[in-house]
Structures are given as C-alpha cells and as structure tokens.
Amino acid sequence: MIDSTEIARGIFRISMWDEEDLLKAKLLWPGATYNMFLIHGDKPAIIQTMLRRSFRRLRDRVKSILGSGEVSYIVVPHHEGDSSGAVNEWAEAAPGAEILCSELCAALSLRDFSDKEPRVVADNEVVDLGSHRLRFFMTPQVNQWDSLMVYEEATGTLFPNDLFSAMGTHVTTDLDHSEAALGAARHLGYQADDRASLKRALDWIEKLDVKLIAPMHGPAVTAHLDKLLRTFRGQALALA
Numbered sequence: 001m002i003d004s005t006e007i008a009r010g011i012f013r014i015s016m017w018d019e020e021d022l023l024k025a026k027l028l029w030p031g032a033t034y035n036m037f038l039i040h041g042d043k044p045a046i047i048q049t050m051l052r053r054s055f056r057r058l059r060d061r062v063k064s065i066l067g068s069g070e071v072s073y074i075v076v077p078h079h080e081g082d083s084s085g086a087v088n089e090w091a092e093a094a095p096g097a098e099i100l101c102s103e104l105c106a107a108l109s110l111r112d113f114s115d116k117e118p119r120v121v122a123d124n125e126v127v128d129l130g131s132h133r134l135r136f137f138m139t140p141q142v143n144q145w146d147s148l149m150v151y152e153e154a155t156g157t158l159f160p161n162d163l164f165s166a167m168g169t170h171v172t173t174d175l176d177h178s179e180a181a182l183g184a185a186r187h188l189g190y191q192a193d194d195r196a197s198l199k200r201a202l203d204w205i206e207k208l209d210v211k212l213i214a215p216m217h218g219p220a221v222t223a224h225l226d227k228l229l230r231t232f233r234g235q236a237l238a239l240a
Contacts, residue, residue: 003015015034059089078143101118124137165217171220
C-alpha cells in the first residue's frame with residue numbers, strides 16, 4: 001500500500017507498507033510504515049529516498065503532487081536502505097537536485113555509494129526552500145552513527161530520523177505516543193541506549209517550537225509531545 005497525506009502546510013507524508021514484493025524480499029517489516037516526506041516549497045525537497053526497489057512507485061506519487069515541478073533537494077538522514085537506497089535514481093530523475101547529508105554520512109558512505117557528489121550540511125545550517133526553511137542538526141548515534149535531524153521552521157515540523165518510530169499504519173495520532181515508540185525502540189532494537197547522544201538530541205529538540213513530529217516509521221505525532229520527550233529522556237531504550 002502507498003498513501004500520501006498532507007500533514008502540515010505543504011508537507012506530504014508518503015507512506016509505504018506491506019507491498020507484497022518487498023515483503024517477500026524481506027525488505028519491509030510487516031505492519032510497519034516506511035515514510036518519506038515531500039516538502040512542496042518553492043524549491044521542493046524530499047526527506048528520505050526510500051528503497052531502490054520502491055523508486056518508481058514512489059516517484060509517481062511525488063510527481064502526482066508536484067505536477068511539472070522538480071525536486072531541488074534530496075535529504076539523506078542516514079545511510080540505510082530506506083533512507084538512501086534510491087539516491088541515485090532520484091538524482092537521475094532530478095538532475096538539478098542537491099543531495100544533502102552529514103559529513104559522517106558522506107565520508108563513510110555517500111561519496112562512494114552516490115553517483116553524484118553530496119553536499120554536506122553543517123550543524124544548525126538552514127536551507128531556504130522559499131516557503132519553508134529546513135534547519136539541520138547533527139545527531140550521531142541517534143539512531144545511526146551518521147544521523148541528522150531536520151526541523152522545518154515555517155510549520156514547526158520535526159523530522160527526527162528513526163527516533164520516535166513505531167509500528168502501525170495510521171497517518172497521524174493525537175494520542176500519547178510514548179509507550180508505542182518506547183516499545184518499538186526496545187523490541188525492534190533500532191535505537192541503541194546511548195544516553196549521552198540521546199540527551200544531546202533531546203536537549204536540542206526541547207528548544208524548538210515543535211508542533212508536529214514526523215518519524216520515518218509510524219504515525220506523525222500531533223499531541224503529547226512533551227510526554228514523548230520525557231519518556232525517552234527518563235526510560236531505558238534497551239531491555240535488560
């Protein structure tokens with residue numbers, strides 16, 4: 001299944017789950033959404049490329065939203081199949097687009113994996129899309145060693161990489177997301193319990209005017225954001 005929903009002004013969550021061929025290839029977890037985000041600004045951006053094998057079907061969904069427009073920025077939150085697997089396909093489809101990533105991501109992976117030289121963004125750097133502004137923060141070890149997070153300033157939307165991800169296929173939730181996200185971190189093992197790295201990320205998030213949290217798996221979170229942050233600050237993310 002593929003769904004696209006505008007979750008904030010000009011921000012579309014394009015979600016894929018339980019695609020039969022990808023399930024058979026063991027590239028998807030059953031019952032989990034894999035989310036990419038399209039920011040339909042004056043200079044459109046996508047966050048995550050999704051899997052190489054899913055490129056055509058997701059490109060068609062992006063084209064249905066952009067019309068004749070073309071992606072200007074391809075944001076890679078970290079190097080992993082669902083985050084950067086289709087980076088070359090997207091770069092070929094949008095030859096004028098820049099690939100944005102952390103220095104660690106470029107040095108360890110993308111300068112070799114990508115056919116196009118990526119542009120490294122700095123901590124606290126802002127990329128102006130015209131109608132939207134992306135602010136980047138380096139968050140190594142949350143959840144991968146080369147991770148970054150993105151905050152869209154015009155709508156208050158946080159893209160926290162895989163942090164706060166959960167199972168389920170619903171688009172948004174206004175319920176307390178704390179236990180669902182904590183349970184996913186503990187039982188799926190995607191997030192190491194690196195307290196120092198996590199604290200730095202949470203300290204940064206708490207300074208922002210976040211109105212919506214849009215993780216890479218599971219629903220976008222619209223309420224009880226303070227409780228979610230307190231839970232991840234105070235609870236272990238690994239089972240004993």
